[in-house]
Structure formats: C-alpha cells, structure tokens
Amino acid sequence: MSELLQVSGLTIAYGGVKALDGLTFSARAGEITALIGPNGAGKTTAINCVSGHTRPDAGQVLFNGRDILGLPARAMTGLGLTRTFQHLRMFGRMNVLENVMVGLHGTARAGFTAAMLRFPSLRREERRMAEKAMDTLSFLGLADLAGRTAGALPYGDQKRLALARALVSEPRLMLLDEPVAGLNTAETGTMGRLILALREKGLALVLVEHDMSLVMRVSDRVVVMCSGAKIADGPPQEVQRHPEVVAAYLGGGKEFGLCA
Amino acid sequence: MAAHAALSQYLISGLTTGSVYALTALGYCLIYNATKVVNFAQGDFLSLGGLLFYSLLSGLGLPLVPAFVLAVAGVALAGALMERLCLRPARSRDLMVLIFITVAASILARGLMKTVWGKQTLPLPSISPEIPLRFMGAAFTPQNLWVLGITLAAILGLKHFFDRTLTGKAMRAMAANPRAASLMGIDTAGLTTLSFALAGALGALAGILITPITSLSYDVGVLLGLKGFAAAVLGGYGSFAGAVAGGLILGLLESLCAGLLSSAYKDVLAFLVLLLVLFLRPSGILGVKEGRS
C-alpha cells in the first residue's frame, strides 16, 4: 500500500521555541497512524500544518502525491482531507444538523445570488445536503439529536458531532486531534469503535491522542514525538518497547510524562 | 526667506496639533492593549478635560496648577468609572458589543456635558499670557511651547512607567498575554481600570492643551478624537511609539496640507491617511505585522 499522506521535514519556530523540528511521518489508506507525545510536543501544530491552518517555516506535505503545503485550509476538504479540533470548535448556536451541513459546504455548487433568490437548484442542493448529513448522523448514532442546539449538547455528543462534521464530506484522510479527551470509559469505547469502523471504510486516519490504551488498541502505526521531533515510529508493540518511549513513560504510567 | 518662514510656521503648528493627536492616540493604545476595545469615548475625555479645567479656573477661581491637576484627575476618575460601571458589568464579552458600549457612553457623556456646560463655546484661557514669540521667522505663542513641553513630559512619564515600574511592567505583560498574566497573579481587573484612568488623564491633557488654541465646547473632542484614532492606526494600533509617531506625522501632514493645498480638505486628510494605511500596511508604521485571516 502506498502512502496517502507524506509529511517530511516540518519545521516551525514560535519566537525562539521550535514547535516542530524536522518532523517526518506518513499515513496510509485503511490504517490508523497515531501521533503521540507529551503536552507541547507539537502534535496539534503538526496537524495545523497539514490542514493548512499554520504555515511551517520549512518542510513538505504531500497528499496523494500532490504538494499541498501553502494551500489555504478551505481547499483541503475539496481534496478529501478533513480534521477535528482539540477544542471542539462547534458552531454552538446552530443545531446539530446544520453543523454537519456546514461540513458539506465544499460540495455546494449554488452561489451567493442563488442563495438570496432561493433558486430551485439551491433547494435541491439543500435537500441533498440535509439527507447526506442525516445519513452521517445516523452512522454515528446522533440522528435523534438532529434538531438540538449544538452548544447545549453533552460533551461526549459534541465530540461525536465534531467527527460527523469532518466525516460528512466523505474524506480520504481525517486528522483527529484528541477525539476521546475528556470522555468517560463508555464514551471512549464507542469512539474507539467508530474510529475502527472508519478504518474499515478505507479511510486514512491520523490520530493524536493521550489515551495510551486506545492508541495501543486501535493504531496500525505509532509516531512518537518529543519537542517537535520524531523519536520513534513503528507498530504499537514495537514502539512500546522503544527505550526512549519507556523512559518517557516515567515508570509505566498510563499517560505520557516528560520527554526523555 | 518667506518660504522658509512659512515652512517653520507649518512645522510649529503641525507639531502642536500633532502632539495633541499623539496624546489622544496614546489613550486609544492604552485601552486597546488592556482590553482590545476601541474606545470611542476617547474624544470625550478631551472635551471633559477642557471643560473641567475651565470651570475650576473660571468658576471656582482656583489657581492654575491645582485646577490643572484636578481637571486631569477628574477625567482620570471618569475614565476609571467608565470601565467599572459600563464595561466591567457587561454581560457579553463580544468585542462588538463592548465597542458599542463605548459609543453609547460617548453619547451619554456628550449629553451630560451639553446639559452642564451648555452648547456655546467657552473662553478657556491659555496656560500663560499670550506674548507673541518668533523663531526662524515663524510666529507662535507660549501655549505652543506648553503643548510641546507637556506632551514630551507625558510621553517620558509613560515610558518611565512602562519600563521602570512594576505596575507598568505588569501592564505590558497583560497586553502581551492576559491569560498568562492573570495566572501569574497579576491583578488584570485593577490594571484594566488603571488603563482607562490613564487614558482619561491623557485625554484631559490633550483637551486642556488644545482647546485654548481651537475653541472649547462640549463636542470639541469628537473630531479631535477621531483624528487621534487615525493617528493611532497610522502608527500601528496598540503601539505606543507608533501612537506618538503617528500623531506627529498626522499633525505635520495636516498643517502642510492646509498651508500648501487647501484648508477645505484639511479634515479629510487624516481619514484618507487612515484608509491608505489600512489598505497598504494595516499594521501601521511601527505596529506588529498583522497576519492575514
């Protein structure tokens, strides 16, 4: 299998601090690539660079063989690359269905004028989007909540809603920034199953997570980061034995501690 | 020789109004750095400063120095009250709403000043007797010197405050990162109030200094305030050095424009500069470069 996403040499400094320092990793279709590391390791920054939200100082990002570095964030969903955010970033005042429909924005053909005059083409498109969004909500078990205001949902549901918003446009690659952070055990289990289901669909997934048991359970490959650089890369069992990683566990805690 | 004299004349009047714009722009800066709010009541601080000074001098018959000090302190208090009573209790943290609260405060303040002092223009005396002076062929009065001197003193005082005092340093830390500052135990609420008080004091200085030259009425600060705003944008909104530079440059440009081109369009100039800066270099001359969204 060939690499869908190839990231190489990503480097970015904020002030004097190097948030990313020559980070290189890749992700394949039908695989879950986990990106782990202690707080401040640069995981979110790496995702931001791939998703077009942050411009790195140096490096290369190839998606499906195409150089996508420098493309604006809004161009990514059209290419088949979507993401979720560590801090949800729900559209809190819209209802659940509308939130997911925004995820389909990249597929809309009708323009500004059509929208103001409500052309029949626009109505058809609205219907199509609503149906598609409902399908996704059903898949994630959120269909009952379609009419609820997103900001008022319990945190666990909001996390799944964030997934729905990224999933609805049928991407080929999803970047998930801490999808189970703040969830209880049951919710974490559900989310883990959903992520595996997406993998079965053939999506490439990049999973940033602090929950090691989830990471070790679902990942095909684990990339370990520290201070913006990669310190280990391989299948979960191998990475677990890696001396630097073991050291970083500080005595085998569940969470990552400090860098080695 | 005549051209030479005219030029120094423009220079002096330009630097005088420029100083006032600089003081005003510094006021915008202080409040912006503390809260990210554009304070549309800054111009009213000018009016209030002039009016208070007038009443203390002519109404109560106080001597110059106490009247001056009390007027500045009075407007500083008004600034602090504005923050405490209008912005602090606001239910929304939306910047749009906060900015419009300052607009509403400005409308209210102007209404109050109109009721107390009336609509007519008031004769505010200069700080010292009006003896005509000459320098390089340009005619000016001691008031011009007072404006320049007091502005310089205020700027140096501010600089000392921010560089040397603990409170000033804390204020800078708060501007750079309010959350971190508050985590470090800095009293951000108190400093925000202080910023408004300082902005009020600077506005009062500007008002007391310029109104003997222009004229004094309850709404004199409106246009001056807007021009000070333009100066702040020109310098780089939020930058102190920029505010001073922007104010002086704008004052000079205005006096050159009025002298050499047309005084009818003098009042447009500040806002043309404002638009040009926003289009070409929104970070202003000395501001931090602003990212694209």
Add this chain to the structure above:
Amino acid sequence: MNLTVQARRFMAGLLPLILLVGLTPLVVTNAYYLNVLNVTALNVLVVTGLNLLIGCAGQISLGHAAFFGIGAYVSAILTATYGVNPWLALVAAALATALCALAVGAPTLRLKGNYLVMATLGFNIIVNVLLIQWDDLTGGSGGLTGVPPLVLFGLPLDTDYRFFWLAWGAALIGLLPARNLLHSHVGRALRALHDSPAAAASCGVPIEGYKIKVFVVSAVYASVAGSLYAHYFGIVTPRTFDIFKSVELVTMCLVGGIGSLWGGLFGASFLTPLPQLLHVFEEHQDIIFGAVLLLLLIFLPQGLVGRLEEALARRGIGGAVMPGDSLEERP
C-alpha cells in the same frame, strides 16, 4: 426538515406584519405620522442589510450612512441635474455603491480583527466632507433640491400616503433575500465563521470572499434605501448621512438583536420614532438616548428581540437564528 420549519415560521411572522402594514394607512392619516413611518421603512431596509453583515460576518460597519448617502446623492444628481429616469438612477446608484463597498471592504475584510469598523468610519467622514466641499455637483452643505418623485405605473409617488406603499413594500420584500441567505449554505457558513473561523475554513468556507460579498450586499441595501429617500424628500443634505447616522443604524441592529432580522425590524421601528417621542425632554434627549442604549448593551447584549428568540429557543421553539458572542481563538 428543520429548515423548512424555520422558513415556515418566518412566513408565519411575515403575514401578520404585512396585514399590519396594510391596515396602517387606514388608521394613520396624519401626514406627519405617515412621514415618520416612511422614514422607519427606509431605516428597516438599511438595517436589514446591516444585520446581514453584523450578524453573519461578525463585523461592524460605521459607514452605512455613507452608502445610504451615495445612493441618495447619485440618484439625486442623475435625476435632478441630468434628467435620468429615476429607476435607472437607482440601479446606477446601487452599482456605484457596490463598487465603493468593494473598494473599502476588500482590503480590510481580508485582515483579522476589527479593521472594517476603522475603514468604514474613515470612509464615512471622507464621503461626508466630499458631499459638503464638492458643491458644484452636490450643492454643498445646503444640499441638492428638485429631485423628482418616483413614478410607478404612471402614478407619481409624491405624497406620504403613496410613498408609504413603496417604502414598506421595499422594506418587507427586502427581508426575503436576507432570510433566504441566512437559511442557505451561505448563511450557515457565515454563522459558522462567526463561531469559529478555523473550523469554518476546514469545512471549505471561503471566509474572505463571503465576508466581502455580504458587505457589498449590505451596502446595496443601504444604497437602495438612499435612492428612495432622495425621491421621497426631493432634497438631500450632507448632514443626513454623517457618521452619527451610521452609529444610529448600528444601534438599531444592536437594540433589536444582533443578526436577527426581526430584531432589526423592531430596532428600526423602535428607534426611528424615539427622538420624536423624546422631544418632550428637549435638551435631555441625548442623555436619555445614551443611557437607554448603554443599559441595553450592558444588560441585554442579545437585543430585545434576540432575547425573546433565545427564550423561545429554550422552550424548543426553533434554534437561535444567530450568534452573538464569538471567542477569540487560535487554530
């Protein structure tokens, strides 16, 4: 599903309003009151456009009085000085205004932060001074007189009563495209970007382009209202279009409810006649106006109608139409 419910609810609100407007001239025959109502309608039109901008793009314009003025003056000059057909002039005015809005909005809306408010403020002052100084074209501070009335189906709309139908017709019809926009993918995208620009961008929303378009559309609303104003009063003066008028227009949006179309309608209908009502207080008018506005903004930032909509939403009668707060964020 849900969307058509919203659409139906809007219509359900609109019908009684149409009825109310239709019955008003039967009751109100006093020319003075009709005049106030007509001005209210024009304000409603401007505020509807402005609300799209504020509610959607999360940006304030302090230049809408200038767009209102450009519409009025282009119409007035073309018809009074050059004898152009008023309807044609109205279209020309709208185009001119759109170009101005594009020139002001395109560079500033690309930037993060509230630069639009600064640029529009400067723009309004410049336009105002130009209207006064460019007197061979604009008639200077005295204004331009002799603007002919609009003619509809051969009927000159030269009385308060006749103009009433046009003004309120325009105000109500103007609500429709605005509502359509809000409930389309474009409207959702705009609301989304108010809540989180980063997430909206990830969803493929062309943030800058939409903001600029909304701004231009909202300026065109103001321009059309301005053209109608010029033909109604027959005279245009610069003072009508100064920065304080811009502040007043934004105030109408905020008092009603940020981004709520009903809120705008209410805000304009409440604030336009208010100065006439406050007239009894004469000198203290500004104090009362300022104090009311201040209290509303401090304690009811979502606006009067916005508050009502929230209450309804909490009871499950439809989601809030628009966001009020936005959080500072970095992706």
